[in-house]
Amino acid sequence: xxxxxxxxxxxxxxxxxxxxxxxxxxxxxxxxxxxxxxxxxxxxxxxxxxxxxxxxxxxxxxxxxxxxxxxxxxxxxxxxxxxxxxxxxxxxxxxxxxxxxxxxxxxxxxxxxxxxxxxxxxxxxxxxxxxxxxxxxxxxxxxxxxxxxxxxxxxxxxxxxxxxxxxxxxxxxxxxxxxxxxxxxxxxxxxxxxxxxxxxxxxxxxxxxxxxxxxxxxxxxxxxxxxxxxxxxxxxxxxxxxxxxxxxxxxxxxxxxxxxxxxxxxxx
Amino acid sequence: xxxxxxxxxxxxxxxxxxxxxxxxxxxxxxxxxxxxxxxxxxxxxxxxxxxxxxxxxxxxxxxxxxxxxxxxxxxxxxxxxxxxxxxxxxxxxxxxxxxxxxxxxxxxxxxxxxxxxxxxxxxxxxxxxxxxxxxxxxxxxxxxxxxxxxxxxxxxxxxxxxxxxxxxxxxxxxxxxxxxxxxxxxxxxxxxxxxxxxxxxxxxxxxxxxxxxxxxxxxxxxxxxxxxxxxxxxxxxxxxxxxxxxxxxxxxxxxxxxxxxxxxxxxx
DNA sequence: GTTGAGCCTCACGTCACGTGAGGGTGCAGG
DNA sequence: CCTGCACCCTCACGTGACGTGAGGCTCAAC
Numbered sequence: 115x116x117x118x119x120x121x122x123x124x125x126x127x128x129x130x131x132x133x134x135x136x137x138x139x140x141x142x143x144x145x146x147x148x149x150x151x152x153x154x155x156x157x158x159x160x161x162x163x164x165x166x167x168x169x170x171x172x173x174x175x176x177x178x179x180x181x182x183x184x185x186x187x188x189x190x191x192x193x194x195x196x197x198x199x200x201x202x203x204x205x206x207x208x209x210x211x212x213x214x215x216x217x218x219x220x221x222x223x224x225x226x227x228x229x230x231x232x233x234x235x236x237x238x239x240x241x242x243x244x245x246x247x248x249x250x251x252x253x254x255x256x257x258x259x260x261x262x263x264x265x266x267x268x269x270x271x272x273x274x275x276x277x278x279x280x281x282x283x284x285x286x287x288x289x290x291x292x293x294x295x296x297x298x299x300x301x302x303x304x305x306x307x308x309x310x311x312x313x314x315x316x317x318x319x320x321x322x323x324x325x326x327x328x329x330x331x332x333x334x335x336x337x338x339x340x341x342x343x344x345x346x347x348x349x350x351x352x353x354x355x356x357x358x359x360x361x362x363x364x365x366x367x368x369x370x371x372x373x374x375x376x377x378x379x380x381x382x
Numbered sequence: 383x384x385x386x387x388x389x390x391x392x393x394x395x396x397x398x399x400x401x402x403x404x405x406x407x408x409x410x411x412x413x414x415x416x417x418x419x420x421x422x423x424x425x426x427x428x429x430x431x432x433x434x435x436x437x438x439x440x441x442x443x444x445x446x447x448x449x450x451x452x453x454x455x456x457x458x459x460x461x462x463x464x465x466x467x468x469x470x471x472x473x474x475x476x477x478x479x480x481x482x483x484x485x486x487x488x489x490x491x492x493x494x495x496x497x498x499x500x501x502x503x504x505x506x507x508x509x510x511x512x513x514x515x516x517x518x519x520x521x522x523x524x525x526x527x528x529x530x531x532x533x534x535x536x537x538x539x540x541x542x543x544x545x546x547x548x549x550x551x552x553x554x555x556x557x558x559x560x561x562x563x564x565x566x567x568x569x570x571x572x573x574x575x576x577x578x579x580x581x582x583x584x585x586x587x588x589x590x591x592x593x594x595x596x597x598x599x600x601x602x603x604x605x606x607x608x609x610x611x612x613x614x615x616x617x618x619x620x621x622x623x624x625x626x627x628x629x630x631x632x633x634x635x636x637x638x639x640x641x642x643x644x645x646x647x648x649x650x
Numbered sequence: 651g652t653t654g655a656g657c658c659t660c661a662c663g664t665c666a667c668g669t670g671a672g673g674g675t676g677c678a679g680g
Numbered sequence: 681c682c683t684g685c686a687c688c689c690t691c692a693c694g695t696g697a698c699g700t701g702a703g704g705c706t707c708a709a710c
Contacts, residue, residue, distance in 0.1 A: 120656065125498050127505040135698055150706055152657060164501050194487045198587040201480045208476060212469045219462045230393050233432050237395040319466040388687065403667055418675055420688055
């Protein structure tokens, strides 16, 4: 059983040209050729191609991939294990980037200024990311981006007014409960927290209870956020955090240690 | 407060040349220049740079990024929301790739042949990944790769013998328990399951209880894996799955719906 | 026996920078 | 004052991983 370039290309989601290129540079030459000169890829070639694509996805230059794959003392298992570890790190890094975007969003929402350092925290450091252009370039072509764009469309001014109003209403309700001396884990107060979570999810991004809890932490740990809350009532930020906490617990989300991102004070 | 190219480059984790390039193509021109012609980046420039880097990380070509960022009706919030959604999708996709690697590892371990379709399942389809080269190229340079390589080093033949022996011992213990008629959620049988999990974690990859449960599913849903177990004793695969399940529950990992990846029968 | 999909080999184009070359700028130390 | 030295500038060519035709062969199907 062997495969033509076209078949392999479709299978692996790459172009024929890419396979030609890999053949040219000796990274992946088909096991056989027909008398007419047609490339014929064997099953072993497919295994190698899978390895190539995984390492490529991890950002390795093709030349280095060739070296790695030709090490005689490393078999498929070894590569898979290595790839698993590297991919796992990338996943972690991606989660950090997402968290950074969430923080940036929150900062904008609360009109809090980020320091330059905070802004690039996630980039400046290690960043095991970057290559992935080829297929992503299709975002524009296959409508994936446009789809996302429709769903996350630019809000109208009316939308913004509504968002502001909704956020304001929630804050005031919270402040009222606080000043009325209601316990933060009381049902009504937890309901307010839940409405806040819904507010974020509806207008901004899918906000799980975990993420919501992270927001609560942020509000007390970063003085710039705390200030926004405490402008309404002194101690409101801490109160809010307790309410979010209780609300998450009520919905069966256990308390757990997450990223201990320190809240260093920055200039406002 | 303004910044020189070098400062910005260090902050954002890019090279000076990159900033020059962005200036050349008009993607990000510094707000000011000194009389000597030195670039001076303002705070607003940093905000834009952050956007550029996030979109770049998502694989957008620079030209398109310029278009997106110059849409007048889209502000920073809108971009952050968009980026959040796209990043979230990428994270999902990455998890799928990781899962695919885990399945491939398992297939090798059990000497099960994958069909070409399975091998490229995760590539052929959509793949919102690919660009990330620049920094990853440093893997070779800064020892990140070499470090990983040491930790996930190629096993010696002796290691492989040990792995095989360990796996064999576990299988046989399981088969013995099965034939002795022990309940799969009995303590001794769960201990065997836990030892299996430890075996995977030690030699291959960090195997959480969730992942372990996924393996259990795989063993009963894919006839090729089932066959390997049932060669020892008819029904052993199902028995193993129950044991893994019970073991996970014992460790406080609740049963939950994960990826419903179907186990389509393929030629062996 | 011709048609159309698929394959081949050049060979130049492109994108996002890397990598010097050759030279100005600006501030600390002698 | 001038001398380093780190930093900045503008060309301008190089590179990696392919894209994109051009021009022509192959082969199963009608």
